[in-house]
Amino acid sequence: MNLLADPVPGLSRYAALASALHARIAAGEWPGGTALPAEAVLATELGVALGTLRRALELLAAQGLIERRHGRGTFVRSGLGGAPMLRFFRFGERAGEVPASRILARQVLAAPADAARALGLEAGAPALRLRRLRSLGGAPRLLEELWLPLPLCAALAEGETAAWPDLLYPFLAERCGVHVARATDDIAFATLTAAQARTLGLASGHPCALVTRRAFDLTGRCVEWRQTRGDAQAFHYTVTIT
Amino acid sequence: MNLLADPVPGLSRYAALASALHARIAAGEWPGGTALPAEAVLATELGVALGTLRRALELLAAQGLIERRHGRGTFVRSGLGGAPMLRFFRFGERAGEVPASRILARQVLAAPADAARALGLEAGAPALRLRRLRSLGGAPRLLEELWLPLPLCAALAEGETAAWPDLLYPFLAERCGVHVARATDDIAFATLTAAQARTLGLASGHPCALVTRRAFDLTGRCVEWRQTRGDAQAFHYTVTIT
DNA sequence: AAGTGGTCTAGACCACTCT
DNA sequence: GAGTGGTCTAGACCACTTG
Numbered sequence A, B: 001m002n003l004l005a006d007p008v009p010g011l012s013r014y015a016a017l018a019s020a021l022h023a024r025i026a027a028g029e030w031p032g033g034t035a036l037p038a039e040a041v042l043a044t045e046l047g048v049a050l051g052t053l054r055r056a057l058e059l060l061a062a063q064g065l066i067e068r069r070h071g072r073g074t075f076v077r078s079g080l081g082g083a084p085m086l087r088f089f090r091f092g093e094r095a096g097e098v099p100a101s102r103i104l105a106r107q108v109l110a111a112p113a114d115a116a117r118a119l120g121l122e123a124g125a126p127a128l129r130l131r132r133l134r135s136l137g138g139a140p141r142l143l144e145e146l147w148l149p150l151p152l153c154a155a156l157a158e159g160e161t162a163a164w165p166d167l168l169y170p171f172l173a174e175r176c177g178v179h180v181a182r183a184t185d186d187i188a189f190a191t192l193t194a195a196q197a198r199t200l201g202l203a204s205g206h207p208c209a210l211v212t213r214r215a216f217d218l219t220g221r222c223v224e225w226r227q228t229r230g231d232a233q234a235f236h237y238t239v240t241i242t
Numbered sequence C: 001a002a003g004t005g006g007t008c009t010a011g012a013c014c015a016c017t018c019t
Numbered sequence D: 001g002a003g004t005g006g007t008c009t010a011g012a013c014c015a016c017t018t019g
Helices: A013-026 A039-046 A050-062 A113-119 A168-176 A194-200 B013-026 B039-046 B050-062 B084-088 B113-119 B168-176 B194-200
Strands: A066-069 A073-076 A100-110 A126-136 A139-149 A180-191 A207-217 A222-231 A236-241 B066-069 B073-076 B100-110 B126-136 B139-149 B180-191 B207-217 B222-231 B236-241
Touching: A013 A050, A039 A050, A050 A066, A113 A126, A113 A139, A113 A222, A139 A194, A168 A180, A168 A222, A180 A222, A194 A222, A236 B236, B013 B050, B039 B050, B050 B066, B113 B126, B113 B139, B113 B222, B139 B194, B168 B180, B168 B222, B180 B222, B194 B222
Parallel strands: none
Antiparallel strands: A066 A073, A100 A126, A126 A139, A139 A222, A180 A207, A180 B236, A207 A222, A236 B180, B066 B073, B100 B126, B126 B139, B139 B222, B180 B207, B207 B222
16 A cells, blocks of 8 residues: 555556556545545555645545544544535525435436536447426426436436435446546527426427536546426526636 | 735635635736746745645636646636626637627616616616627627626727727726636527617517626626527527536 | 644655756 | 656554543
8 A cells, every 4th residue: 555666657646546546545545434544544554644644645535535623633524514515506595495306217227418428328229217396495497418428327227216316426426436527518599399298387499598517526527417407587597707 | 015924814724825815916016928936936925834835826727717727827817708698608700709799779768677786886876888790791799788887897988999909807907907707608599670680680579588697707706797689590500518 | 631633844766847 | 867746654643532
């Protein structure tokens, strides 16, 4: 486990450290909610200086994988408290409110061209498709179609979907060891098909906002292609440009 | 300028350093685009260790105030670059294409509530209102209503508008010394009034994308409130979330 | 009081960029 | 080759949390 003896080419030591720790966390060595060994212990064990280890931990903390608490320790974030990527959307909900999620359908299908290209799959390769309805106070608001690559997300293809949590990304981390680190949203305008409108309780041809998301993990691999539709009149999206 | 002799209570040294450097940059000591002194020089001058100064610079870089380039130096960012609005918008133009701008109207009026609140003005205080039409290949695409605070932007209230350049922010920097450093966009969908539709060559009630922008300078002061409308069906907005 | 992460230092060496 | 930022070290001390 000593990285002094085995420097990783093309990667700084703290980056290599972060990657190694990431792998050990993903492998379940420290389950969610538990504390990592103290900095000094870890640094000795890994054969690096304290400051170098700290840079690695800061990286992981910035990625949301761990949480550092002054005076207490460094904790692995559990799937429940993960990063809500919905914080940029507003579809009528109050800030911080998380819509309830219900899986309408789950199938393994040949990915359509758009999804396959985004996910880096061969055209027609099998992928996991989810349809999800998100509601506020019992009223349906958002209709989502998600495509996830296989076999990476195969663990989601089995088991009862009724008990799934409202947020996908923490669940994806827990079940598949896939940590979403970055995403791009493309916002456009469209109209609802008859079937989509029925699910959302709106009229066929009703104007909708169409948000197409590509989510990426730490290595830059695309791990999700998603289209979200909701009533255009209730839609708000806020962005900060720097 | 020695912070060893004067520790700021309740603030780490690197945070105090960052704050002090921020103030000096905002005061114009190092204009946009110029390089700061080398780390070693700055550290000596400020009486702190190199590592401490580096932490301060990392903070400022994370805020987007400066930009660090390995082997070259640390540079003050000169506000938002080239065509920031169009970095994220696409209304049918090719990437990097800048629409031609024409000022339709310029007036000093009492700011409406939304604009006054955003700009930090008293309700009903006078502000500069611009209506601007942006076109591609002669075809009108975007209709903009801009509110700028007075007296800050008084220099724009005079002179011939026909000769104004296509991009506002560089012009704002040149004429008024106002450097836009950050902005937030709120994206929503609406319908065009009859007058708006006429200007854009669309039907009254046609669906439009409505982008409300607040632009801020280095000190965090809001220097622009803008609403942009364009055909919803040609609209795309792309965001990266990290 | 003991253990944790947070800050700060002083110095070494590496990698990148320009001349 | 000279100058820049990037990495790494080893050690000191501080601030917070818990028993």
